[in-house]
Amino acid sequence: MRSVLPPGIARRLWQVMAGGGILATVVYTVFPSSVLSNVAFAGLAVTVVAACFIGPRRWAAEPPSAWRSMAAAALLFMIGVLIRPTVTDMAMPWPLLADAASFSGYLLLGVFVLILLHRRGSLDRHAALDGLTVCLSAGVASTLLLALPAAAIADRDPVLSLIQGTYPLFDIMLALLTVNLTFTAKHWPVSLIGLLTMMIGIFVGDLAYAIEGVSGKIYGSPLLNVPFMLAYTALGVAALHPSVADMGRAAKPPVQAWSWPRMSLLLPALAVPYALLLTPVSRSATGRNLIAVAGCLSVALLLIRAVSAVRAQVAAQLRSEHQATHDPLTGLPNRQSMTSQIARLVTVADPEGHDRVWVYMLDLDGFKWVNDSWGHDTGDQLVIEVGRRLRSTVPGSIPVSRVGGDEFLLGFIGEKGGALRLVDDIRGCFARPFTVRDHDVVISASIGISHAEGDPDNATVTAEALMRDADTAMYRAKGEGPGRSTIFDTSMHAQVRERIELEVALRQALADEQLHVAYQPIVRLESGIPVGAEALVRWLHPERGAIPPMTFIPIAEDAGLITAIGTWVRKEALRQLGVWRSEGTVGDDFYLSINVSPRQLSDPELPLIVSGEMMRYGVPPHCVALEMTESVMVDGSSVTSRVLFELRELGVKLLIDDFGTGFSALGYLRRFPVTGVKIDRSFVTGLGVNHEDDEIVRAVVAMSHALGLSVIAEGVETPLQREALYAVGVVNGQGWLWGAAVPAPEFAQRWRDVVLRGPEIPAIVSNPSGRHRRPD
Numbered sequence: 001m002r003s004v005l006p007p008g009i010a011r012r013l014w015q016v017m018a019g020g021g022i023l024a025t026v027v028y029t030v031f032p033s034s035v036l037s038n039v040a041f042a043g044l045a046v047t048v049v050a051a052c053f054i055g056p057r058r059w060a061a062e063p064p065s066a067w068r069s070m071a072a073a074a075l076l077f078m079i080g081v082l083i084r085p086t087v088t089d090m091a092m093p094w095p096l097l098a099d100a101a102s103f104s105g106y107l108l109l110g111v112f113v114l115i116l117l118h119r120r121g122s123l124d125r126h127a128a129l130d131g132l133t134v135c136l137s138a139g140v141a142s143t144l145l146l147a148l149p150a151a152a153i154a155d156r157d158p159v160l161s162l163i164q165g166t167y168p169l170f171d172i173m174l175a176l177l178t179v180n181l182t183f184t185a186k187h188w189p190v191s192l193i194g195l196l197t198m199m200i201g202i203f204v205g206d207l208a209y210a211i212e213g214v215s216g217k218i219y220g221s222p223l224l225n226v227p228f229m230l231a232y233t234a235l236g237v238a239a240l241h242p243s244v245a246d247m248g249r250a251a252k253p254p255v256q257a258w259s260w261p262r263m264s265l266l267l268p269a270l271a272v273p274y275a276l277l278l279t280p281v282s283r284s285a286t287g288r289n290l291i292a293v294a295g296c297l298s299v300a301l302l303l304i305r306a307v308s309a310v311r312a313q314v315a316a317q318l319r320s321e322h323q324a325t326h327d328p329l330t331g332l333p334n335r336q337s338m339t340s341q342i343a344r345l346v347t348v349a350d351p352e353g354h355d356r357v358w359v360y361m362l363d364l365d366g367f368k369w370v371n372d373s374w375g376h377d378t379g380d381q382l383v384i385e386v387g388r389r390l391r392s393t394v395p396g397s398i399p400v401s402r403v404g405g406d407e408f409l410l411g412f413i414g415e416k417g418g419a420l421r422l423v424d425d426i427r428g429c430f431a432r433p434f435t436v437r438d439h440d441v442v443i444s445a446s447i448g449i450s451h452a453e454g455d456p457d458n459a460t461v462t463a464e465a466l467m468r469d470a471d472t473a474m475y476r477a478k479g480e481g482p483g484r485s486t487i488f489d490t491s492m493h494a495q496v497r498e499r500i501e502l503e504v505a506l507r508q509a510l511a512d513e514q515l516h517v518a519y520q521p522i523v524r525l526e527s528g529i530p531v532g533a534e535a536l537v538r539w540l541h542p543e544r545g546a547i548p549p550m551t552f553i554p555i556a557e558d559a560g561l562i563t564a565i566g567t568w569v570r571k572e573a574l575r576q577l578g579v580w581r582s583e584g585t586v587g588d589d590f591y592l593s594i595n596v597s598p599r600q601l602s603d604p605e606l607p608l609i610v611s612g613e614m615m616r617y618g619v620p621p622h623c624v625a626l627e628m629t630e631s632v633m634v635d636g637s638s639v640t641s642r643v644l645f646e647l648r649e650l651g652v653k654l655l656i657d658d659f660g661t662g663f664s665a666l667g668y669l670r671r672f673p674v675t676g677v678k679i680d681r682s683f684v685t686g687l688g689v690n691h692e693d694d695e696i697v698r699a700v701v702a703m704s705h706a707l708g709l710s711v712i713a714e715g716v717e718t719p720l721q722r723e724a725l726y727a728v729g730v731v732n733g734q735g736w737l738w739g740a741a742v743p744a745p746e747f748a749q750r751w752r753d754v755v756l757r758g759p760e761i762p763a764i765v766s767n768p769s770g771r772h773r774r775p776d
Contacts, residue, residue: 014190014240017051020044021233028229032222038082044229045078048236055239062248066115067239069108074235076105081225106170113177119248129305130266133298137272139172140294144281171203189246194238201231270298327402329380330387335409335467338401342411342463345399349413349454357462358419360410360426361448361470362390365482367406368557369598369631370441379406381436382443389429394422407474408445409467423447423485430483444483448474451487472496479554503559505541506552510564515539517572518741521750522593522712522734525726528759530751532591532625534734535573536741537565562597570594571613574624576744578617585748593625593655598632604639607646614650621651627678629657641672648673655712659700669707677704681715681735687724694724701729 024044028037052071056064080101087094178199182192205227212224238244273295281287325337333341345357364386371379383406390400390408403409412422426447433440450469455462473488475496480486509515518538521530539547556562573594580586600606614621626647632640648654656669659677669677679700686693697713704711713725716735725733738759739750 011242013051013055014237017047017236017240018233020047021229021236025226025229025233029223029226037222041225041229042078042082044232044236045074048232048239049074049078051236051239055241055244059242059245061244063115063119066112066119066248069115070112070235070239073105073108073112074232076101076108077228080105081228085222103170106174110174110177113174116247117177129301129308133266133301133305134269135172136294136297136301137269140290141272141276144276144287144290145279171206174199174202187246189243190241191238191243191247194234194241195247197234198231198238201227201234205231266302270302273298327387330384330402332387332391332408333399333401335401335403338399338403338409338411339460339463339467341399341401342466343459345411345413346452346454346459346462346466347456351454351456353454354415355413356415356419356451356453357466358412358414358422358449358451359466359470360412360422361403361450361467361474362408362410362426362445363448363474363478364406365444365446365478366631367443370443374437374439378437378439382434382441385434385436386429386443386445389434390426393425393429398422403467409470419449419451423449427483427485446474446478446482447485448472448477449485449487475499499555502547502552503555505544506539506555506559506561509539509541510561510568514541515565515568516743517569517576518743519576519592519747520734520741521738521747522732523738523759525713525722525730525733528738530738530754531589531732532593533747534593534627534741535569535576535595537569538741557597563599566595566597566600570596570610574613574617574619577619577623580748581618581623585751588620589623591623591625591653592619593627593653595627595657598629598640601628601632601640601643604643606643607650610647610652611650622653625653625655625676627655627657630659645673648675653710655710658714669703669709674709676710676712678712678714678734679730684713684715684721684725684735685717687721694728697725697730698728705729 021044024040027040031037031040049071052067052074055061056067061067080098083101084098087097178196182188182196205224208224208227238247273291276287276291325333327334342357342359349355349357364382367379367382370382383402387400387402387408390410394400394410399411401409410422410426412419426445430444433442435441448470450466450473452462452466469488469492472492472495473486476492477484477486516538518536519533520536522532522534523530537549537553539549539552541547553562556565573592577586577590577592580590581588596606603609610624610626613619614624632644644654653675654673656674656677658680677700679697683693683696683700687697688694701711710732711730713721713730713733714735716722716725716733716737718737721735722733722737742750
């Protein structure tokens with residue numbers, strides 16, 4: 001749960017914290033050894049403890065456990081500072097109470113930094129070696145100058161002397177973690193600067209106490225706590241600033257083994273052991289031995305650091321070369337690398353032998369549907385699984401690469417029989433479903449095949465031609481249906497040029513308004529009276545004439561134009577329906593059915609857009625039906641599901657088009673708010689001829705009626721089909737029996753004729769026995 005403070009006030013809390021902390025520090029400094037100073041210190045500490053809960057929760061900083069550890073550490077530090085003046089002069093073991101609280105605070109502070117490092121993935125090897133070098137130098141200096149002199153005080157309890165000499169070592173360990181944190185940060189936000197300032201304040205305060213400890217005192221002036229108050233203030237700022245959310249996020253900079261910030265710490269650290277030789281501490285054997293050990297370890301760390309930097313540079317170079325020639329998603333060779341490998345095959349193939357170079361271009365059928373339905377993450381995972389299965393299926397001598405979003409390329413040397421057997425092996429990769437994110441995805445691949453003789457003198461040119469021709473053959477295979485394979489022939493070049501020209505022309509058609517909407521009636525089977533119409537897009541090219549939808553719709557889907565076309569058709573259809581209603585051409589119950597693509601249904605703004613369009617053209621929701629394919633029902637996307645429910649809440653009808661050709665699962669119909677199904681024309685055509693089609697239609701109607709869904713039969717062409725459909729309970733139909741789709745003016749005229757003279761197709765009359773018959 002986040003803070004209920006308004007965002008503006010919450011963003012300024014860190015400034016209030018900074019001002020309040022400085023004010024408390026001033027009060028503590030001006031009135032030392034007083035009740036007011038204790039109140040100022042305790043008030044600041046308690047405020048900071050609260051800030052460690054409020055700030056990270058308000059800005060959703062992760063992980064919360066780190067800041068809970070920090071809050072507990074701050075509370076323990078406060079207890080240690082406040083009780084130290086009281087327990088210092090008591091008999092043992094009472095003085096140890098303050099140290100126990102402080103020691104526990106240090107441990108929790110270390111836990112806090114470790115959790116952040118783990119969360120950020122920042123336990124960098126170079127940073128760790130740099131931190132060890134700095135800590136080694138600081139540690140030997142602290143030991144010789146502070147810890148050993150403090151431990152050597154004769155008239156003090158040995159335990160207290162040991163504790164006083166240990167505090168600087170705690171600071172050294174925290175410095176190691178802090179150096180790792182800063183060296184692996186790409187940016188230094190306010191919260192990170194606040195934490196560094198806190199560490200510096202703690203170090204300065206501990207150093208002051210350590211100097212007092214060398215003189216034989218455990219506690220001196222209250223002013224020794226001023227650095228701790230500044231550390232508290234910095235911690236509060238770090239916890240309350242919005243950038244606290246960045247502390248737990250990975251933000252590692254590019255590897256810079258010998259950057260100036262690193263060298264500015266490393267060079268002084270390397271010089272410290274040798275500088276200590278010039279101080280009095282080097283006169284004792286213990287001092288000289290510690291300095292010698294520290295110097296040797298510093299040199300050893302420096303050598304390890306240098307070797308590590310060289311190895312990292314080599315690894316980065318190899319990684320860069322691999323990335324330049326391999327696909328980052330699957331790890332397979334990319335197009336550039338595959339071109340070289342195919343050129344090698346062309347070079348080694350015998351120009352006069354039976355063995356030829358064969359190139360296979362694979363494109364996954366329905367991959368766009370997977371992306372639109374389940375999202376690009378699922379699509380990426382499917383591509384990875386396909387690449388893994390291909391690589392494990394074909395022999396290792398056959399190169400496999402990913403050359404596009406859902407395209408794979410293979411190369412082979414051999415005779416035709418071996419080349420065709422490889423096609424069977426490739427198809428076998430798709431015989432079993434792919435398990436992707438707990439979903440079983442059944443998918444096939446269209447395969448284009450090209451071949452050529454060996455040609456060592458023109459290897460690169462031949463390789464490029466083979467890849468281009470395989471791509472051309474793949475598009476031919478895709479046009480023949482999913483899972484097909486085609487061997488390239490020269491006539492395909494003309495077809496590819498034709499497709500490219502059509503795509504260019506289709507883009508121009510959108511701009512020049514060459515598209516128009518035609519309307520096909522949806523009629524009541526019993527009476528033959530239209531109850532609605534389906535809006536269908538038509539393209540009349542100025543030179544080529546009418547281009548069938550089955551030709552340009554797939555091109556629109558591949559070219560990414562389907563959303564623009566679908567939006568235009570929907571607007572034009574709603575506008576026309578609004579005109580017909582205002583003119584009285586159609587009645588209040590007349591509805592218009594409009595197709596929507598899966599891509600349109602993945603737009604979370606679609607319900608709002610449709611609602612605005614209906615309001616603009618004066619069309620009530622019950623007069624609008626949106627048709628979608630069955631693939632939408634298998635959508636794993638929560639966005640599409642939410643869009644469907646919101647559209648239904650508007651009051652529009654939701655129909656499943658071409659029902660029976662895809663998944664047709666009862667569970668999907670129950671899960672989504674569909675209102676009706678349209679039986680595919682392939683089943684209607686076989687009525688009375690194919691017993692299986694009769695049973696399928698009967699089952700669909702029974703299932704739909706059980707779920708309260710309407711049923712529309714598509715592709716009705718004969719009176720016999722009409723009567724058969726009516727006999728099994730189908731209420732509405734659509735097809736050439738009542739006419740093809742026509743432009744709006746012609747449709748309006750036909751509607752008027754129906755109203756004035758009645759339907760052209762006679763009504764179905766039921767006899768007393770319950771069976772129907774046609775009137776004489």
